[in-house]
Amino acid sequence: MxxxxxxxxxxxxxxxxxxxxxxxxxxxxxxxxxGIDPGTxxxxxxxxxxxxxxxxSMAMPDAHLGYGFAIGGVAAFDREEGILSPGGVGFxxxxxxxxxxTNLQKEEVVPHIEALTEALFHNVPSGVxxxxxxxxxxxxxxDAFLHGARWAVEAGYGVEADTEHCExxxxxxxxxxxxxxxxxxxxxxxxxxxxxxxxxxxxxQYVDEIYDRDVAxxxxxxxxxxxxMIHCGSRGAGHQICTDxxxxxxxxxKKYGIQIPDKQLAxxxxxxxxxxNYFKAMLCAANYxxxxxxxxxHWTRETFEKIFGRDADDLGMDLLYDVAHNVAxxxxxxxxxxxxxxxxxxxxxxxxxxPEHPEVPAAYRAVGQPVLIPGSMGTPSFILCGTKEAMDIxxxxxxxxxxxxxxxxxxxxxxRGQTIKENLEAQGITVRATHPSVIAEEAPGVYKSSSEVxxxxxxxxxxxxxxxxxxxxxxxx
DNA sequence: ATGTTC
Numbered sequence: 001m002x003x004x005x006x007x008x009x010x011x012x013x014x015x016x017x018x019x020x021x022x023x024x025x026x027x028x029x030x031x032x033x034x035g036i037d038p039g040t041x042x043x044x045x046x047x048x049x050x051x052x053x054x055x056x057s058m059a060m061p062d063a064h065l066g067y068g069f070a071i072g073g074v075a076a077f078d079r080e081e082g083i084l085s086p087g088g089v090g091f092x093x094x095x096x097x098x099x100x101x102t103n104l105q106k107e108e109v110v111p112h113i114e115a116l117t118e119a120l121f122h123n124v125p126s127g128v129x130x131x132x133x134x135x136x137x138x139x140x141x142x143d144a145f146l147h148g149a150r151w152a153v154e155a156g157y158g159v160e161a162d163t164e165h166c167e168x169x170x171x172x173x174x175x176x177x178x179x180x181x182x183x184x185x186x187x188x189x190x191x192x193x194x195x196x197x198x199x200x201x202x203x204x205q206y207v208d209e210i211y212d213r214d215v216a217x218x219x220x221x222x223x224x225x226x227x228x229m230i231h232c233g234s235r236g237a238g239h240q241i242c243t244d245x246x247x248x249x250x251x252x253x254k255k256y257g258i259q260i261p262d263k264q265l266a267x268x269x270x271x272x273x274x275x276x277n278y279f280k281a282m283l284c285a286a287n288y289x290x291x292x293x294x295x296x297x298h299w300t301r302e303t304f305e306k307i308f309g310r311d312a313d314d315l316g317m318d319l320l321y322d323v324a325h326n327v328a329x330x331x332x333x334x335x336x337x338x339x340x341x342x343x344x345x346x347x348x349x350x351x352x353x354x355p356e357h358p359e360v361p362a363a364y365r366a367v368g369q370p371v372l373i374p375g376s377m378g379t380p381s382f383i384l385c386g387t388k389e390a391m392d393i394x395x396x397x398x399x400x401x402x403x404x405x406x407x408x409x410x411x412x413x414x415x416r417g418q419t420i421k422e423n424l425e426a427q428g429i430t431v432r433a434t435h436p437s438v439i440a441e442e443a444p445g446v447y448k449s450s451s452e453v454x455x456x457x458x459x460x461x462x463x464x465x466x467x468x469x470x471x472x473x474x475x476x477x
Numbered sequence: 478a479t480g481t482t483c
Contacts, residue, residue, distance in 0.1 A: 067478095090478075091478050091479065092478040092479080093478095095478070128479070128480075128481070129479090129480050187479095187480075196478075196479085197478080197479080197481085198478055198479085198481095199478080200478085233478070234478095235478090235479085236479065236480070238478085238479090239478065239479045240479085242478095242479095243479090326478090408481090
C-alpha cells in the first residue's frame with residue numbers, strides 16, 4: 001500500500017484512489033508509519049486527483065485525518081491549470097506560532113512562574129468564545145483584514161520590528177473584505193487578542209539544548225534563556241470565512257465539472273471567480289490571525305513588565321519570528337527544472353525557506369527562515385531553520401507540530417485533567433486552563449512525540465534543528 | 478479548530 005523510498009520517505013502509488021494524477025509522498029519514519037491511520041493515507045491519495053497538482057501530494061510526519069486534506073498535508077497547484085480548496089487550508093486559517101525572546105534566564109523566572117502564568121492567563125483571554133477587551137470598529141476590522149500585524153502595530157500593539165520578523169511581514173497582499181460575510185465580521189470583531197481553545201496556548205519556556213550554535217546565535221538564542229511561544233489562529237472569523245466559502249465552492253465543483261473523490265475536497269479552478277473570492281477572503285482571515293498574535297504579544301510584554309518591574313525593551317522581548325501553518329499562498333517554485341508559480345496549500349505544515357531566499361528577513365537571510373514547531377502541552381518545542389532541500393523536496397515546507405493520535409473524546413475518558421496537571425507540576429511545569437477537561441484533552445499522551453516528528457524532517461534535511469525549548473508555564477483555553 | 482449539532 002505504501003512503497004519505501006528511503007528511511008523517512010514513502011510513496012503512495014498512483015491507483016490507490018482512482019484518478020490520481022501524481023503519486024503521494026509521506027514523510028515518516030518506520031515507527032511513525034505504524035501510527036498513521038489508513039484514512040490519512042487515503043486523504044493524501046485523494047488530493048493527488050485534483051487538477052493541476054504538481055510533483056506529488058505530500059504529508060509531513062505529524063500527519064493525521066483532517067477535513068478532506070490530511071492535517072500535515074502540503075499540495076501545490078499550477079496557477080492557471082490548478083485549483084484552490086478551503087480543505088487544503090483548514091478551518092483555522094493562519095493558525096500559526098510565534099516566538100518571543102527575552103534576556104531572562106530560567107533561574108530568574110522559575111521563582112515567579114506561578115504568578116507569571118496566572119497573570120498571562122488573566123491578561124490574554126482564552127477559551128471557546130472568549131472575548132477581548134478591544135471592541136474593534138468596522139473600520140478597524142477592515143484595517144486588520146487588509147494589513148494584519150501592521151494594523152496592530154499602528155494601533156499601538158507592538159513595535160515596527162515585530163512585523164519585519166513575521167512570515168510575509170505579518171500581512172498578505174490581495175485581501176478583500178468585501179468577500180467576508182457579516183456573520184464572519186460579527187464573530188471577528190470582539191476576538192482580537194484572544195487565544196481560543198483546543199491546542200492553542202501561550203507558553204513560557206527555556207532553551208535547554210542548542211544543536212546548531214551558529215544559527216542559534218543568528219536567532220539570538222542561548223542556553224538557559226527564557227522564551228515565550230504563542231500558538232493560535234483567526235478564531236471565529238477564520239472559521240466562518242472557511243464555512244461560508246466551502247458552501248460556494250461545493251456548488252462550483254458541479255458548475256466546473258470537477259471530479260472529486262470526497263465532497264470535503266470542494267474546490268474551483270484557481271482563476272475562477274469562486275476560487276478567487278475564497279482566496280481574497282482567506283487572506284483577510286490570515287491577516288486577522290497575524291493581528292491577533294500581535295495583540296497577544298503586546299499583552300504578553302505588558303504582563304512581563306508588571307511581574308519583573310522592567311520594561312519590555314530592557315527585558316529583550318523581541319519577536320524572533322512568526323510562522324503561518326494553515327494557509328495557501330502563491331509562490332514561485334522550481335518544477336521539472338523550470339520556475340513556475342503555484343498555489344502552495346499548507347495545512348498543518350510550516351514554510352521552511354532556505355538561506356538567501358528573498359522572503360527570509362534580512363536578519364536571518366544568511367541562515368534560513370526560523371521554523372517554529374510547538375510540542376504538545378508539557379513536551380519540548382523546537383526551533384529549526386529552513387533549507388535548500390525543502391525547496392527541492394517539499395515546496396519549501398516542513399512539519400508543524402507533534403500531531404494528535406487520540407481523539408478529544410477518547411482523551412477525556414483516558415485522562416483526568418487534575419492528575420495530568422499534578423504530573424506536569426511535579427516536572428516543574430505550571431499549567432493554568434479554563435477547565436480541567438481542557439488539560440485532559442491536551443494531555444501529552446494524546447500526541448505523537450514532538451522529538452520523533454522533528455527528527456524526521458531534520459534527517460530528511462527539509463529543516464534543520466537549531467534549538468530545543470522546555471515549558472515552564474502554560475496558559476490555555 | 479469552531480458561539481464544539483444546519
